[in-house]
Amino acid sequence: MEVRKSILSDASKVKKLQQSGEAFVQDGSCNNIAPHLHKCRECRLDSYRKNKEQKDSTVFCRFFHFRRLQFNKHGILREEGFLTPNKYDPEAISLWLPLSRNVVGLDLDTAKYILANIGDHFCQLVISEKEVMSTIEPHRQVAWKRAVRGVREMCDVCDTTIFNLHWVCSKCGFGVCVDCYRMKKKNDGSDTFSWFKCVKGQVHEPENLMPTQIIPGKALYDVGDIVHSIRTKWGIKANCPCANKQFKALSKPTLKEDSKQVLLLSHAMSVVQVCLSYYPYASVNTPPSLSWLSNLTSGNVNKENKEKLLIPIPKNENKPLQTLPSLAKPAAALQTFNSAILTPVSNNNTGFLRNLLNSSGGKTDNGLKSTPKILDDIFASLVQNRTITDLPKKPQGLTIKPTIMGFDTPHYWLCDNRLLCLQDPNNESNWNVFRECWKQGQPVMVSGVHHKLNADLWRPESFRKEFGQQEVDLVNCRTNEIITGATVGDFWDGFEDISSRLRTEEGEPMVLKLKDWPPGEDFRDMMPSRFDDLMKNIPLPEYTRRGGKLNLASRLPNYFVRPDLGPKMYNAYGLITPEDRKYGTTNLHLDVSDAANVMVYVGIPKGQADQEEEVLKTIQDGDSDELTIKRFTESREKPGALWHIYAAKDTEKIREFLKKVAEEQGQENPVDHDPIHDQSWYLDRSLRKRLHQEYGVQGWAIVQFLGDVVFIPAGAPHQVHNLYSCIKVAEDFVSPEHVKHCFWLTQEFRYLSHTHTNHEDKLQVKNVIYHAVKDAVGILRANESSLSRP
Numbered sequence: 001m002e003v004r005k006s007i008l009s010d011a012s013k014v015k016k017l018q019q020s021g022e023a024f025v026q027d028g029s030c031n032n033i034a035p036h037l038h039k040c041r042e043c044r045l046d047s048y049r050k051n052k053e054q055k056d057s058t059v060f061c062r063f064f065h066f067r068r069l070q071f072n073k074h075g076i077l078r079e080e081g082f083l084t085p086n087k088y089d090p091e092a093i094s095l096w097l098p099l100s101r102n103v104v105g106l107d108l109d110t111a112k113y114i115l116a117n118i119g120d121h122f123c124q125l126v127i128s129e130k131e132v133m134s135t136i137e138p139h140r141q142v143a144w145k146r147a148v149r150g151v152r153e154m155c156d157v158c159d160t161t162i163f164n165l166h167w168v169c170s171k172c173g174f175g176v177c178v179d180c181y182r183m184k185k186k187n188d189g190s191d192t193f194s195w196f197k198c199v200k201g202q203v204h205e206p207e208n209l210m211p212t213q214i215i216p217g218k219a220l221y222d223v224g225d226i227v228h229s230i231r232t233k234w235g236i237k238a239n240c241p242c243a244n245k246q247f248k249a250l251s252k253p254t255l256k257e258d259s260k261q262v263l264l265l266s267h268a269m270s271v272v273q274v275c276l277s278y279y280p281y282a283s284v285n286t287p288p289s290l291s292w293l294s295n296l297t298s299g300n301v302n303k304e305n306k307e308k309l310l311i312p313i314p315k316n317e318n319k320p321l322q323t324l325p326s327l328a329k330p331a332a333a334l335q336t337f338n339s340a341i342l343t344p345v346s347n348n349n350t351g352f353l354r355n356l357l358n359s360s361g362g363k364t365d366n367g368l369k370s371t372p373k374i375l376d377d378i379f380a381s382l383v384q385n386r387t388i389t390d391l392p393k394k395p396q397g398l399t400i401k402p403t404i405m406g407f408d409t410p411h412y413w414l415c416d417n418r419l420l421c422l423q424d425p426n427n428e429s430n431w432n433v434f435r436e437c438w439k440q441g442q443p444v445m446v447s448g449v450h451h452k453l454n455a456d457l458w459r460p461e462s463f464r465k466e467f468g469q470q471e472v473d474l475v476n477c478r479t480n481e482i483i484t485g486a487t488v489g490d491f492w493d494g495f496e497d498i499s500s501r502l503r504t505e506e507g508e509p510m511v512l513k514l515k516d517w518p519p520g521e522d523f524r525d526m527m528p529s530r531f532d533d534l535m536k537n538i539p540l541p542e543y544t545r546r547g548g549k550l551n552l553a554s555r556l557p558n559y560f561v562r563p564d565l566g567p568k569m570y571n572a573y574g575l576i577t578p579e580d581r582k583y584g585t586t587n588l589h590l591d592v593s594d595a596a597n598v599m600v601y602v603g604i605p606k607g608q609a610d611q612e613e614e615v616l617k618t619i620q621d622g623d624s625d626e627l628t629i630k631r632f633t634e635s636r637e638k639p640g641a642l643w644h645i646y647a648a649k650d651t652e653k654i655r656e657f658l659k660k661v662a663e664e665q666g667q668e669n670p671v672d673h674d675p676i677h678d679q680s681w682y683l684d685r686s687l688r689k690r691l692h693q694e695y696g697v698q699g700w701a702i703v704q705f706l707g708d709v710v711f712i713p714a715g716a717p718h719q720v721h722n723l724y725s726c727i728k729v730a731e732d733f734v735s736p737e738h739v740k741h742c743f744w745l746t747q748e749f750r751y752l753s754h755t756h757t758n759h760e761d762k763l764q765v766k767n768v769i770y771h772a773v774k775d776a777v778g779i780l781r782a783n784e785s786s787l788s789r790p
Contacts, residue, residue, distance in 0.1 A: 008034060023070040023080040034069060034077055038199065040173035041156075045698055062173025082143040082170070088216035094148050096219040096770075098226065098778035108783055110549045111776040116236050117439075117736035118552070119227055121743060122773040123240030125163075125766060126224035129244065132165045132178050136211045143168065143212040152561040152764065155180055155216060156196055158745065164220060164764035167209035173199050174209075179747075181206055189721070203365050223774060230780050232509045236714055265295040409433045415700045416625050421445040425452060425539040425709070427787060431550070434540055434711075439737040441713050443645045443700055447700050449598055450707030452537040458600040458727060463494035467526075472516040474502070476585055477575060477722075482515065495725045496574065500608030513572030513585060523567045534567055534598065534729055539709050543733050544596045552734040553593075555656070555772040556764070563763050565593065565732035574724040576614050581621055584682030585641065585722040588658075590651065592745045592763050593732040595712045602638040602706045603725035615639060615723045622721070623701040631705060638706040640726040643684060646699040648715035648741050655697040661687065677748070704728075715741030734768055743769075 006028040007013050017024060022759055026033055030043035040062035068125065070080035103111075136142065145153070153162040155177035168175045174196055176184070184195065185206045195204050231353065233237045324607065409430060410423040420437045422430050425446050438446050456462060468489030473482055483502070491514050496499030501509040524531045535545060542550045546565070553563055572585045619629060622642045631637045646654060658675035662668075675681055691697050703723075704710050715738065734742060742765040 008033060021073070023068045025065055026061075026063050026067045026069050027065065027082060030063060037069075037079055038171045042173070042491055043343055044172070046376075047541060056710040060148060060151045062168075062175070065148060066143075066173075067386070081141075082210070082212075083146065084219055085142060085144040085213055087144060088146070090180060092216050093219060095147060095557060096215050096223070096774070098223065098774045098781060100778065101782050103775045103779045103782075105547055105554060106779050108779060108786075111779040112234060112236055114550075114552070114736050114772055115227070115234075115778045115780070118739050118769055118772060119236065119238060120240040121650055121739055122227060122769055123224065123238075123242055125769060126180075126220060127241060129165055129220060138427035140211055143210050144216060145212050145214055146216065147214055147235065149559050152454040157194075158191045161762075161767065162214065163770070165211065165213050165751070165765075167206070168212045169198055169204055169209055171516070174204055176196065176209070180494045181209070223770075223777065226777055226781070227773060230777050233331050234780055234783065271372040284698070305612050308462060346705060347772045348716065352781055385576060387572075412627070414625060414627055415702065419443065419445060419700050420598040421447055422539070423447055424535070431540055431542045434543075435737070438711070438713065438735065441649065441700065441716065443716065444711040445702065445704075446539040446709040446711070447705070448707050449537060449539060449709055450600065453600060454533050457533055460492045460495045460601070460603060460725075464489055468492065470517075472517050474512045475515050476504075477572065477585055478580070483510075483512070488514070488517065491571070494605075495571075496603040496605045498605050501573070511573045511575055511580070511583075514569070517569065517571070521564050523569065530729075533536040534731070535598075538596060538598065538731060540596070540711070543594070543735055544731050549734065550735060552736060552739065552768050552772040553763075555775050556768055557702065557771060559689055560764070560767060563593075563768075565734075566595075567729050567731045570597075570720075570725060570726070570728040570730065572722050574615075574722045574726070576608060576611055576618075576723070578617070579615065581618055581721070582682065583683045583721070584719050585726075586720040587679040587682045588644075588654075588676060588717055588719040590648075590715055590717045590745070591732070592711070592714060592765075593744055594714045594738055595730050595732045596733050597704070597710045597712065597730040599640045599704050599706055599708050599726060599728055603727075604638070605725055611724075618642060618721070618723060619703055620668055622703075623685070623688065624703055625701070628701075628703050631703070639703050639723050640706060640708075641728070642721045642723055643702040643704060643706045643710060643718060644688065645702065645712060645716055645718040646697060647712075648713060648717075648738075650695075650697045650699075651715065651717055653697050654691065654717055657695055657697075659690050661690075674748075676717055682721070713741070714738040715745055734763070734765075736772075739765065739769060 007017075007024060008028070016022075018541050029046070030037065030039040031046065043063075065083075067082055069373055070078055072078050074257045084733055133142075147153075153166075153175070154160065155162055155166070156174050157176050157180040160177050160179075162175065162177055166175055176195070198204050199603040221475045228238070228242070230236070409427055409432075410422050411433065412423065413419065414421050416786050419442070420433065422434065422444070423446075424430070425448055430446070434444055468487060470488045472486060472488050472491070473484055474491060486502070490502060492514060494509070494512070498509050502512065503509055518526045538544045540548075542548045545551065547554045553565055556562060570586070575581070575585060616629070617630065619639065619642060620630060624642070624645070632639050655674070655676055658681050659669050660673065669675070681687075688699075699717075702710060714735075742763060746763065746765050
C-alpha cells in the first residue's frame with residue numbers, strides 16, 4: 001500500500017494551519033504525527049516493541065484518517081475531536097454506493113438471482129443498524145471512521161469483523177461491536193468476554209465510548225431504499241420484515257377462545273405459501289382452483305371467507321401441530337417445484353403437498369376443490385403422525401431427463417436417490433442442475449475431474465521432491481497427538497509405504513496427517529502451477545472460482561482485506577484396520593463458507609494385507625448404498641475417503657445429541673466450547689444409529705473416489721474418514737443460497753474461546769452481503785430502460 005507523506009511534513013502547509021487554526025485529519029501514525037498526544041493502542045504497542053528491539057508490528061494506527069487535529073494559538077498541536085459522517089469525500093462515498101452502469105463479472109439474470117436470495121438478509125442488516133442508531137442518545141455525536149485500504153476493522157473483544165456501527169474509546173482507539181457493547185451494558189454478571197483497559201489501567205466504561213460508523217453519510221439507508229425500489233420494479237420476491245405485511249391481522253390481540261383457531265390459520269397460511277411455491281406457475285398465472293390460495297397469502301381475504309377459514313379444532317385433539325419440517329421433502333426426494341424437472345413425474349413420488357392440491361377428494365360439482373376441504377386436508381396432514389419411513393421411497397439411480405431440463409447434463413443419483421452426482425465436470429449446464437439441489441442445502445458430487453488435471457503435479461513424489469526439507473507439524477489420527485520437529489519428507493515417505501512410516505513407542509506405524517500445510521494463504525504462492533491447474537479445472541466455476549459470478553466473495557472490493565477462501569490441502573494416510581473405524585481423519589465439524597473438496601490423488605500403500613477387503617467392510621459399515629459399493633467392486637474405481645454430511649438444519653439436534661452422549665460419558669460441556677466446533681467427535685456406526693433413532697437425523701454417506709469433488713454447503717456438519725492415503729484440495733466460496741448460514745455461524749463463533757481456531761471472523765459476511773447487493777442493484781438500475789421495452 002502506498003503511504004502518502006503527511007501534511008505536517010510540508011513546512012508551508014504547517015505554517016498555514018498554524019495561522020488559520022483550521023482543523024485537519026490525522027494522516028499518519030500517532031508516533032510520527034503527535035507523539036505528545038494520546039496514542040492509540042496499536043501505536044503504543046508498536047512503540048513498546050521497538051523499545052524491546054522486536055520486529056515492527058504489522059497493525060495500523062487506530063486514529064489514522066479518523067482523529068482531527070488543530071494548532072492552538074500558541075502553535076501547539078491539539079486534539080480536535082473526530083470526523084463526523086457528513087464529512088465524507090467523493091472517494092469515500094463511492095465505495096459504498098452502487099454504480100449506475102454495468103458491473104464487471106455480473107450479468108442481469110445473476111443480479112436478479114442474487115437479489116432474490118440475499119435481498120432479505122440485506123434488509124435485516126439495515127433494520128438492525130437502524131435499531132442500534134435509535135438507541136443512541138440525541139445529544140451524542142456519532143463519529144465517522146472511514147474504511148482504510150487493506151485494514152479489517154475488528155472488535156477488540158470478540159474478534160468479529162465490524163461492519164458499520166460500533167463504539168470507540170477516544171483516548172486509545174479501543175473498539176467494540178454492537179453485541180459486545182450491549183452485553184457489557186447489561187452487566188448481567190457473565191464475563192463471556194474481557195475488555196482491555198485504557199491508558200494507565202483505566203477501565204473502559206460503555207457510557208464513555210463514542211458511537212462510530214464506518215459507512216459514510218446515509219449511504220446504508222439510501223441503498224436500503226434503492227433495494228426496495230429495484231425489487232418492486234423488477235418483480236423480485238421480497239419477504240423482509242419491512243416489506244412483508246401479509247399477516248398483520250394476526251398480530252392483533254385475540255380472545256382466548258379464538259387463539260387456537262388463529263394459530264391454526266397461521267399454520268395454514270404458512271402451509272399455503274409452501275404449496276404455492278411448489279406449484280410451478282403460481283407466481284405467473286394461478287389456476288382458478290388455486291386463486292383463493294393466492295388471495296390468502298397476499299392478504300386478500302374478505303370477512304366472509306375469513307370466517308369460513310377459522311376451522312374449530314375437535315376437543316379431543318390435544319396434539320401439538322407439527323412444524324413445517326414434517327412437511328419437508330422426504331430424505332429420498334427433491335421437493336421444490338423443480339422436482340417436476342429434476343425427477344420423472346409420478347403420483348407416487350411427488351411431494352405430498354402437491355398431492356393434496358391435485359387430489360380428487362372434496363371437489364365441488366364444477367370440479368374445483370373447495371377452500372375448507374383443502375385446508376382440512378392440509379390440517380389432517382399436519383397433525384397426523386407421519387414419519388419419514390412412511391413416505392414412499394424412490395428407486396435408486398433416477399436420471400434427469402435432458403428433454404425435460406432442456407440441458408444435456410450427464411449424471412446419476414447416489415445415497416438412495418438423495419445425492420446428485422454430475423459426471424462431466426466441464427459441462428456448461430452443470431450449474432443449472434446443481435443449483436436446484438444446492439438451494440435445498442443438499443451436498444452434490446461431481447466426478448471425473450482427475451482426467452482433466454495434470455496428474456504429474458499431484459503425485460506424492462513431486463511434493464517430496466519440492467518441499468521435503470520443510471519443517472511441519474504432523475497429527476496422529478488415532479490419538480490426535482501433535483508431532484513436532486518432523487519434515488514434509490517424513491510424511492511423504494510413508495504415504496504409500498507402511499514400513500517407512502513414523503512409529504509409536506510401541507513400534508506401531510502411525511496414521512498421520514499433515515497439519516496446516518501449506519500454511520495459511522500460502523498455497524497460491526508456494527504452488528502456482530498447481531493453483532492454476534486446480535482453478536482451470538475445478539467444476540462449477542460460476543461458484544468456485546474467485547471471480548465466479550455466483551461466488552459472492554468476488555463482490556468484495558479490492559479495497560478490503562479479501563477473505564482467505566483457499567485453496568487448502570488435506571493430506572493424510574488411510575485408516576484401514578477394523579479398529580480404525582471409530583476414528584476420523586477429520587472429526588465432525590462445520591464451516592462458515594461453502595466448499596468444493598477435490599480428490600486429486602489416492603495412494604494404496606504397500607505393506608499391509610487384506611486392504612481391499614477391509615476397505616469394503618468400512619464402506620459397508622459406513623452406510624453406503626449399493627451403487628456406491630458397485631463403483632468399488634465392479635467399476636474398480638479408487639475409493640479415497642468416506643464422508644458423512646448432515647443438513648445444516650439438523651445442527652442443533654446433533655449438538656444436543658453430542659452433549660447428551662458427553663454427559664453419559666462423564667464429560668464436561670464448557671460454555672465457551674462446542675461439541676461440533678471443537679471437532680472432538682467422530683460419529684461411528686453406533687452413534688450414527690442412535691442419532692437417527694433418537695433424533696430422526698439422517699445424513700448422506702458419501703464415498704469420495706479419485707477425481708470426485710464433494711460440494712459441502714455452509715453450515716452442514718460433516719466428518720471424513722480416509723480409506724486409503726489421500727491428497728485432497730478444497731476451495732471455499734460464498735453462494736447466494738447459503739448466506740444465511742454464513743451469517744448465523746459468524747454469530748456462533750463469537751462465543752467460542754479466544755484460542756479456538758474458528759473464533760475469528762475471517763469471512764466478513766456482512767461486508768460480502770452489502771457489496772453483493774450493491775453491485776446487483778447497480779446492474780439492475782443500469783438496465784431499467786429494458787423494462788419499458790415490449
